Amino acid sequence: MRFSQLFSPTIKEIPAEAETPSHRLMLRAGIIRKLASGIYTYLPLGVKVLEKISAIVREELNRIGSQEVLMPVLHPKELWQQTGRWEKVDVLFRLKDRAERDFLLGPTHEEVITSLVAHEVKSYRQLPLLLYQIQTKFRDEPRPRGGVIRSREFIMMDMYSFHKTKEDLEKTYWKVYEAYQRIYKRSGFTIRVVEGETGDIGGDVSHQFELISQSGEDTLLICPNCSYGADMWRVPCKNSKVKASAAENSLKWNNTPPMEKIETPHVKTIPDLVKSLKKSPQDFIKTLVYEADGKLVFVCLRGDRDVNELKLKRFLRVKKLEMAKPAALGGLASAMGFVGPVNLGVVAKRKSVSDSREEHLETPHLVADDEIREMKDAVCGANEPDYHFCHVDYGRDFSIKDENFADLRMAVSGDPCPQCGTALKFENGIELGQIFNLGTIYSKPLNCVYLDEDSSEIPMIMGCYGIGVSRMLASLIEQHHDSDGIIWPVSVAPYDAVIVLVNNQDEKQTEISEKIYQEALDSGLEVVLDDRDVRAGVKFKDADLLGFPFRINVGRGAGEGKVELRDRKTGKSHEINADKAVEELKKMKTEALQTLEPNTRDSEPRREIVSA
């Protein structure tokens, strides 16, 4: 490709709309252009990189026996109603056809693939089955960001596996895990595998492949010492003394002064309490009121902690969880901000007599984070406006049934690693891929069953696996750039090299660069010849911005048949004879590719699947 013909409009100034490094560089280097919020056109360079990424993805998936399909973007509503996701998923792009029939633009393809397999696969002999596609997905994101990192239309590889048994799924799961490691390694990524949350897609096990980056939107807790890492929502919190019984606690802590009711007018929040009582946040017991599937639940935890609503949801086994609105509190509404575990049942009953929601409050459902067991000399709400109790001991002044204790709080930086005990650290990550164990949550409603050897119908066990292809494009730049521009890893670079014809008025330079260009093309290299009629500085700047891994300068040494070969990453260059340039370039490319070869050392040790 001649640079003079290349459609890659570069921008010298930093576009105002972009914040993250990759987004800015993609705009500046002419890789993408925005059409609307979260919707982008890929220009030729972007397409070339997407193709290279996709090729690696295909090779590695085919290697583990997966087969490529291509499913529709347009899905009928009925299919999604069968799994309940027409109503449940709120990022759906919905539309109607001319006959007013409802459709949606596929945000993911569990329904479509499961329905396909349900129709076409009947026997245990046909399993396991691994199918994938690389397809454009649509999600009406509430907030697209970072250019193509989180967009509303994006390219994704999604793969689905179908199995007879959980054990069989597990085998495939780890095969995919390894294929993913190879894909990221070959594409030039250094990634971190973490335990993932399963979100609305359901399922109980998942791993996320994360690029640690400031621009990431996943909050992870990473162990600096071992391989452990997890989505922050997923990290379990363990307390050393959780096992201690209530009785023991009360004996041990009987030196706390008797409980006392104190007046605390208008002091409702923990920060306010800290200020007015001159205590630290962990001296308080805060009690939050939730509505879980319509029923009130009181949740106690230490004043400095936050509820992990996913843990709470799972513990309560409810579908819908939200903070209770004052109206739902009935008689206790006036005590909002002054709720506490002491005498909660008595007070709730008394106050709710005239209220229709009485039945909910008669036996208030009180649950608590494990840490509450250790609370002594604490302060909590008195279930009465403007009053708190102080000198409150768990076990002496109130107690909660053992089965109502659980790990309910958000883990924070500094909490011990569940594997090795080292203090965990917060990191941001860009999720490049995720693998899920889906179980039968899609095969059951869509009746995707196989006939077993004894002719019994059994729902298939499913796995699903995604890789954000367009997100990888952005993330590559996020991980590989400097102040001058992009630095593509050779394996995914849009071109292997750029040949800079420094002065296109110079006959000798022109002759040599044309010769090298032809020779490079003939030998199968992908190169750009910068034949533009601009000053050398402009060509150099553009070369650095666009991130070609290698550059051949045909300039002042041309008279003696010398050219300069420069490595974008290291900035090092050396002079060589023009007739050796292509040979040398190939050598450098091969060497660079070798550093991206996956080897067994790079795969992390397999971990057991932990059922949630």
Next chain:
RNA sequence: CGGGGCGUAGCGUAGCUUGGUAGCGCGUCUGGUUUGGGACCAGAAGGUCGGAGGUUCAAAUCCUCUCGCCCCGACCA
């Protein structure tokens, strides 16, 4: 959906407080001089100031509404 910010030439922006002929840089086009890290000189084209309504003799500027975009949060298969 909450909070904050921004819409002025292709891009980056000044002007808005205090209403009065819309300015600069980059880019583009023409001519010339230059030619190894985003050159210089001369000239030119390019604007319904996001849109609608209002106040006013007069609105980019003040007021109301609306649309779009960005950032933080909520959300996130």
